[in-house]
């Protein structure tokens with residue numbers, strides 16, 4: 001029988017679920033014999049190349065550089081950033097926010113060193129289309145919006161949104177990631193360090209600054225394994241069911257089948273109103289070898305159509321030449337868009353925004369909104385120059 005990998009909120013078409021490491025996983029799918037065209041072993045022509053998304057930033061000034069020198073470095077790093085013509089305003093606002101963070105964390109150099117990586121500039125550029133669209137969406141809502149930042153990592157996207165969105169219109173940003181410590185637990189080295197959210201600093205004069213209170217819009221973390229249906233159900237109860245207004249699901253750089261999980265939350269949760277999904281790596285070849293079919297939002301497609309070898313390791317791409325997998329990536333994004341089920345009158349689109357210019361091709365964003373489309377959001381997307389998403 002053919003294996004069918006369905007979104008967690010939807011029914012399984014064939015095969016039973018199996019318990020694996022405490023979570024439900026696709027590992028228990030019934031499988032039919034692998035097709036001979038699908039190679040389990042990586043092809044020989046692998047490349048190991050740097051991500052090469054934007055021009056290499058100039059070296060960061062030393063930690064104790066003056067604030068003007070630091071701001072000058074940021075401005076210089078963003079001067080020729082892709083799509084500056086469209087997102088230059090957002091780049092500048094984000095740069096000003098980073099300077100405020102630096103001020104906030106002054107006196108805590110270890111924390112700042114952990115946070116202020118040069119890749120922050122790349123993250124900023126790749127988040128700009130998400131920030132712009134979310135801002136337009138929020139501006140049209142009558143109730144306070146809850147932002148759910150899926151697979152947040154440290155949470156750069158939410159950190160920018162906290163600084164750029166109007167605080168009176170946003171309830172909070174929830175940073176969802178499996179690598180956070182559990183609530184109230186003592187963080188382990190393997191966890192994402194959350195001091196930039198919950199930590200504090202004691203100044204020599206005896207005053208204490210709470211970082212949690214310093215964010216203009218509240219940030220909270222939520223440890224969730226999105227591939228685990230039981231924890232996802234708990235997350236729905238704790239976040240989506242309790243949201244006082246619409247929920248915006250933002251999913252930036254989701255690897256492999258995590259993108260399907262983001263779509264599940266958009267498709268199945270009544271509180272969810274808005275989705276931005278920026279997929280990252282393709283699903284691993286294992287899914288094709290197992291001959292699986294992905295099903296999301298009633299849309300079904302073969303894993304073999306989209307699965308690929310290759311992944312980033314420590315910022316390096318280890319896998320086939322990336323131009324060779326670009327067509328698969330475009331098919332993957334098109335399938336994901338097809339799997340977004342917008343409620344009556346809603347709208348969705350797959351957009352290309354060339355934020356990766358030097359070898360990177362992950363320039364596709366899926367925007368979807370349920371029910372009544374927000375004019376400002378869709379006009380904004382059009383004004384920022386929607387490019388044909390697929391060649």
Ligand SMILES: C[S@@+](CC[C@H](N)C(=O)[O-])C[C@H]1O[C@@H](n2cnc3c(N)ncnc32)[C@H](O)[C@@H]1O
Nearest residue numbers: 123151152153177178179224225226227252253
């Ligand atoms: C490529 S990073 C993206 C981080 C951030 N969104 C960004 O754009 O920089 C992927 C994140 O997904 C998280 N992740 C991986 N598998 C996950 C899962 N099953 N459930 C929740 N988070 C997961 C990782 O811990 C990591 O922080």
